[in-house]
Amino acid sequence: MEKEKIIQVKNLTVKYGDHTILDSVSFDVYSGEILVILGGSGCGKTTLLRHMIGLETSFSGSVAIDDEMITDKDESQMFNVFQKIGVLFQGSALIGSMTIGENIALPLQEYANLPQRSIQLLIQTKLASVNLLGFDRHLPSEISGGMKKRAGLARAMALNPRILFLDEPSAGLDPVTSAEIDQLILKINHELSTTIVIITHELASIFKVASRIIMLDKSKKGIIAEGDPNYLKEHSENRLVRRFFNRNPDL
Amino acid sequence: MTDTSRFSPPTRQWLKTGEGNFTLRLAGRLDVNTASAALKTIVPELKIRSPLYLAINIEDIHFFDDFGAVVLFELKKQTEDQKGTAEIIGVHKSTQSILDRITFEPDSNETKQTPRSDNFPERLGEATFKFCSNLGYLLSFFGAVLVAVCHVFRQPKRLRLNDMIFQMEKTGVNALPIVGMISFLLGLIMAFMSSIQLKQFGANIYVASLVALAMISELGPIMTAIIVSGRSGSAFAAEIATMKVSEEIDALFTMGFDPVIFLTIPRLFAAIIVVPILTVLSNLFAITGGLVIGVTMLNLTTGSYISQSVEAITLFEILWGLFKSIVFAVLIAWTGCLRGFQARGGASAVGNAATSAVVSSIFLIILFDSVFAVIRSYWW
Structure with a gap:
């Protein structure tokens, strides 16, 4: 129970034409943990995430979510898997023609099967949890970037999914808002024991939320470090890893 | 924990504690997966009994989230619609924090946006202004x-x-x-x-x-x-x-x-x-x-x-x-x-x-x- 594997990535290889992005990447995500995927720009973090949620077909290798292989499923079969996961995309990906409230209502109305009054109440609860109460009638174009991120997060967790994928949740946010998002992530993880996979560069938030990290590197096209960030910061044998965690290019 | 238990609604136990007084004991899961099923089974039972006073005991609910809280809120509303009162008892500390988040009325901020006017002359005026400013931009x-x-x-x-x-x-x-x-x-x-x-x-x-x-x-x-x-x-x-x-x-x-x-x-x-x-x-x-x-x-x-x-x-x-x-x-x-x-x-x-x-x-x-x-x- 403690170490239940909820996502299993095995020998995932991704190629764009002749260009290999990821070469035989394997790792597991355990139920209830917060896994942070990190690495320099262009090392394939977002590509890895897109493969983990079944948006791309891989060159070779397999990804399983909750013991269901998603790499050999077609679109209609992915439906079941999509109900278990929530995704916050890098650019928030709110539907521009709908208000914030309607964006959050979208999954609720489709899947929750609850009376309208309850759905309205849930929307307000979700908005309150990301500090956006009172913005449900605004269009995405009328709110700031940080608010869009938070609204996207509210939509991703609308159905309390078992796994949340967050692509750079705190990029471009001020330190206070970013810390609030960290708190929110910890709260969701604690209250609902949601498994959370995060891509981020923010050192502060990595040390605060991560139970485990995976570090990718462009030169190796795969994982160069895996484990507890605090331990890796001091004791990693890889110079790239220590450079990253100590924010020092000369180490 | 198997998948079926994750989707099975909470078990219910109705106790009649007096004339028009009921206690509803819920046990099991009351969360995102069971909320809809729970509402569908409990609401008809509630309507038959139409209690004057209902105590919902959630002591034995071992998995609870905001969907569960919304279910409780809906049950409370339904009881009130039938001129009764409802109370939630046996609330754990962790459950309380979730319940606290749902204390506001769903329609409380209905008036935030400027309401669309139904007045014909007003709308005509608005449209004219819009047309003129459009013409100006043109x-x-x-x-x-x-x-x-x-x-x-x-x-x-x-x-x-x-x-x-x-x-x-x-x-x-x-x-x-x-x-x-x-x-x-x-x-x-x-x-x-x-x-x-x-x-x-x-x-x-x-x-x-x-x-x-x-x-x-x-x-x-x-x-x-x-x-x-x-x-x-x-x-x-x-x-x-x-x-x-x-x-x-x-x-x-x-x-x-x-x-x-x-x-x-x-x-x-x-x-x-x-x-x-x-x-x-x-x-x-x-x-x-x-x-x-x-x-x-x-x-x-x-x-x-x-x-x-x-x-x-x-x-x-x-x-x-x-x-x-x-x-x-x-x-x-x-x-x-x-x-x-x-x-x-x-x-x-x-x-x-x-x-x-x-x-x-x-x-x-x-x-x-x-x-x-x-x-x-x-x-x-």
Whole structure:
């Protein structure tokens, strides 16, 4: 129970034409943990995430979510898997023609099967949890970037999914808002024991939320470090890893 | 924990504690997966009993989230709708924090947005204001384009020649197949339809003059303009609107470029150059279409058809047609760019810009064509 594997990535290889992005990447995500995927720009973090949620077909290798292989499923079969996961995309990906409230209502109305009054109440609860109460009638174009991120997060967790994928949740946010998002992530993880996979560069938030990290590197096209960030910061044998965690290019 | 237990609704136990007093003990899961099923089973049971006082005991709920809280809230509301009161008891500390988040009324901030007025005069006034400000923007953009044209004539090196040539290719060369195809078929149809009538009088030869005259002075310019507006007017609007939405136009502005000169002038000049050329080609294709019918169905010789066509056309007709097509080109580029610059918002704004560019340019083309027809019949 403690170490239940909820996502299993095995020998995932991704190629764009002749260009290999990821070469035989394997790792597991355990139920209830917060896994942070990190690495320099262009090392394939977002590509890895897109493969983990079944948006791309891989060159070779397999990804399983909750013991269901998603790499050999077609679109209609992915439906079941999509109900278990929530995704916050890098650019928030709110539907521009709908208000914030309607964006959050979208999954609720489709899947929750609850009376309208309850759905309205849930929307307000979700908005309150990301500090956006009172913005449900605004269009995405009328709110700031940080608010869009938070609204996207509210939509991703609308159905309390078992796994949340967050692509750079705190990029471009001020330190206070970013810390609030960290708190929110910890709260969701604690209250609902949601498994959370995060891509981020923010050192502060990595040390605060991560139970485990995976570090990718462009030169190796795969994982160069895996484990507890605090331990890796001091004791990693890889110079790239220590450079990253100590924010020092000369180490 | 198996998957079935995750989706099974909480077990229920109703206890009658007095006249109209009930206690509902819930045990198990009350969360996102079971909320809907729980409501569906409990609400009918609640309606049968219609308690005056209901205590919902959630002591034995071991998995609870905000969906569960919403279920409890809904049960409470239902009881109150039946003139009863409800209370939630046996709340754990961790559950309390979730319940606390749902203390507000769902409709409490209904009035945040300015309500849409149902008053007819008010709405009329609003629409008039909107129309006027739109008209104002229309004219100011026209002015901006004129100023930009003057700038470019004074400093020709500000004209982005490569952009203009690229736009000429996109608007002109790439439109040739569809313009040619449609014009050819139009000529074919016109010749065929008119021949049915003219045959009765033995006036087959006049099919040639009819097709040539109609195309050169009216249909050629109009058809070409409508096709170009659908192909390129919408493209101008969509491209500029996307640039506007993604702040690219602001970027150009802060780098010291005039967006109107940078974006509108190449498109405007390209349209002014290629639309008349397309019009001439369209006329030729239509005459060819007519010729095919004339030769195959009306027993005319190629030579007589062509000489009859040439005889019907005057230089004035040709120039008049070209003048109109230049005006239409200006209208297409102007409305296309205008709608692009007017776009505000997200993805849907881009779609709206493209739609309204095509609609308004086709409307203006027909309007100007009618005006020209009136001018011609009264002043010449």
